[in-house]
Amino acid sequence: MKQIDRLRALGLFDSRVPRYTSYPTAPVFSTAVGAAFQKAQLAALDPAVPVSVYIHIPFCERLCWFCACRTQGTQTLSPVESYIGTVEKELSLIADILPKGLRMGRLHWGGGTPTILPPALIHRLAQSIKSAIPPTADWEFSVEIDPTMVDRDKIAALAKEGMNRASIGIQDFDPEVQTAIGRIQPFDVTAACVADLRAAGIHSLNTDLVYGLPHQDATRIADTVDKVLTLAPDRVALFGYAHVPWVAKRQKLIDDTALPGDETRYHLAELAAKKLQSAGFATIGIDHFARPQDGLNLARNSGHLRRNFQGYTDDHCPTLIGVGASSISRFDGGYVQNAAATAAYIQRIEAGDLAGTRGHQLTPIDKMRARAIEMLMCDFRLDRSELQHRFGPQTQQLTAALKAVTATYGDLVTLTDDALTIEPEGRALTRIIASAFDAHKPEGVRYSQAS
Ligand SMILES: C=Cc1c2[nH]c(c1C)Cc1[nH]c(c(CCC(=O)O)c1C)Cc1[nH]c(c(C)c1CCC(=O)O)Cc1[nH]c(c(C)c1C=C)C2
């Protein structure tokens, strides 16, 4: 049987499984966990261990049709400015709860489009964050940047506040693909943005690409990758297009008859990955690529690669404080998500409450399963010895899933006393194999396809 037919028979094109940016995944969260839990977890943090902070900016000037992110379109700055005021209130509510002396090791601004903020608002927001949670001496500050929504002054303002990493959205450079996803982004505009970022001292630059977009074919994706390589990024994320119009209503504007079929989609991903590998990039997990000396590859090589809501990270802070509408915090005790709709978020904060509305309290078994799934997503290897060492006898609860996976996937996986390893030929199935260890599959949630 051809490799692709074998993967198909094992469910590659039919399975709808999570991306496991967390375990349990966000759709499993319940309203039983909210602001009270959030407050208790914030208060219980160890001031000696730095935290990561995520700030969500849910505004874009243009709304790209393919996008599944939580964001809203705006033509004026007034809702953005008033939102920043609310974020500042949330930060001061949080600061009042945190133990004295706690520091911020990492800061990430995501969206939406953080670069919709003019320089004065960039400065104001950064100062408010730093006064709520002062940064460590070696802190890292990364920002998601839309090359069509940024200029030198904004980049200078971000750099002045300490931005040292940046991630730019590209998706695809082909004009027909860009038209079909409602996102026009000329190459020269993107190249000028990259030049400005490098001139501002950014040492780690990521580019986001997407495969499986309407009208994409082998020639077009190859050309996109060639153009990206001329930009010399340090990292490339290559996401599979998630067509979920029942979640992201704007995707109804996408002509689904122009979407590549399953096999084409698979070959597009393979082609882009091979080109990146030939150009010297190391493969990181299921959908990232990094230069050998980049922190992501160093983390992978030393077993310190982790999964977070942005994808893969070398961040080692155990706690993530999510600020802004829909942001998710991760604490030792569990996850809390702020009210997702911007209006509901604003109402909560302006009333003087924290905005947590959904979440999940982690049991010891959840933590073991979370780590098992993270190891598969990051290392393609579930280290049974590590789990045994960290979680003791309860690791026996994974035995049935380990047996089922070996029975189903045959020589695509290898099980020893030490580890379950996904072999290179089986890696396209990683999300599906990881889901065998998921004990929280929600009813009635339709995830995007696994390939
Ligand atoms: C920044 C971009 C993206 C965010 N989510 C997605 C992208 C590309 C993709 C995505 N997330 C979910 C789905 C549907 C299920 C799936 O296919 O896996 C897709 C296509 C699920 C999801 N992820 C988060 C939440 C809260 C949910 C539940 C569904 C929903 O409420 O929309 C977490 C999350 N996703 C993003 C952010 C910023 C975030 C956490 C704050 C953005």
Ligand SMILES: C[C@H]1O[C@@H](n2cnc3c(N)ncnc32)[C@H](O)[C@@H]1O
């Ligand atoms: C933050 C990044 O998320 C990716 N992104 C946004 N929407 C989708 C989607 N529907 N499917 C896959 N990736 C997506 C883009 O590459 C963006 O730059």
Ligand code: SF4
């Ligand atoms: S891809 Fe970026 S700019 Fe486009 S709608 Fe999504 S968040 Fe906004």
